[in-house]
Amino acid sequence: MRSLAVLLSGTGTTLQNLIDVIAAGELPAKIAVVLSSNPNAYGVIRAQQAGIDVEIVNRKEFNDPVVFADAVNARLSRYDVDLLVLAGYNHLVKLDRRRNIPAINIHPALIPSFCGKGLFGDRVHKAVLDYGVRFTGVTVHFVDEEYDHGPVILQEPVEVRYGDTVDSLRSRVQQVEHRLYPTAIKLFVEGRLRIEGRTVVILPRQKDEGGRMKDEKRSNE
Numbered sequence: 439m440r441s442l443a444v445l446l447s448g449t450g451t452t453l454q455n456l457i458d459v460i461a462a463g464e465l466p467a468k469i470a471v472v473l474s475s476n477p478n479a480y481g482v483i484r485a486q487q488a489g490i491d492v493e494i495v496n497r498k499e500f501n502d503p504v505v506f507a508d509a510v511n512a513r514l515s516r517y518d519v520d521l522l523v524l525a526g527y528n529h530l531v532k533l534d535r536r537r538n539i540p541a542i543n544i545h546p547a548l549i550p551s552f553c554g555k556g557l558f559g560d561r562v563h564k565a566v567l568d569y570g571v572r573f574t575g576v577t578v579h580f581v582d583e584e585y586d587h588g589p590v591i592l593q594e595p596v597e598v599r600y601g602d603t604v605d606s607l608r609s610r611v612q613q614v615e616h617r618l619y620p621t622a623i624k625l626f627v628e629g630r631l632r633i634e635g636r637t638v639v640i641l642p643r644q645k646d647e648g649g650r651m652k653d654e655k656r657s658n659e
């Protein structure tokens with residue numbers, strides 16, 4: 439079973455969705471640890487309620503973002519995880535080259551629009567509405583060491599409607615997020631993502647010797 443570390447800074451709706459999807463048996467993975475950069479994040483309470491180990495590395499206790507990122511990695515190194523899942527985590531990650539653990543992120547817009555340093559959460563939706571675009575959306579991408587920059591795994595557009603507010607837009611975007619993130623994580627868990635330059639190739643599901651898809655149940659099982 440693949441093991442995840444979820445990193446967050448805020449309310450943790452993304453974490454809650456992952457907890458629920460895993461509990462429903464729809465994502466074959468385990469959340470080994472939730473790391474929060476904010477001791478008061480509601481996501482911490484959600485993790486505790488689900489019985490998941492929590493680590494706090496308080497961003498406010500660090501002047502230097504690189505020292506902070508190193509402290510995050512040091513804390514995560516206590517856990518055996520296969521993937522870092524950023525879930526409303528508002529800081530740059532320093533990839534741990536020694537352990538070579540990939541990281542993915544979800545962004546509430548269509549990258550490369552409305553993204554980058556300082557554009558997270560409701561600021562994204564406000565920028566979308568201020569600009570007047572007809573479509574926004576959701577992007578799941580691998581993380582590199584720039585904000586919202588690594589290779590794109592999945593994207594889906596969301597229409598912006600006349601009269602939309604930050605609240606109404608966030609709510610429709612989140613419905614898509616809650617489907618797209620588990621889908622992307624499942625593809626990773628199944629070993630079906632291959633990075634070629636900036637392109638992420640989604641590999642077909644593997645068949646077993648009997649020609650069945652690997653996760654297909656036999657009728658007599």
Ligand code: GRF
Binds near residue numbers: 446452481524545
């Ligand atoms: C989501 O919009 C997600 O795209 C972004 O953070 C927001 C959710 O925050 N990365 P949270 O999970 O409710 O803390």
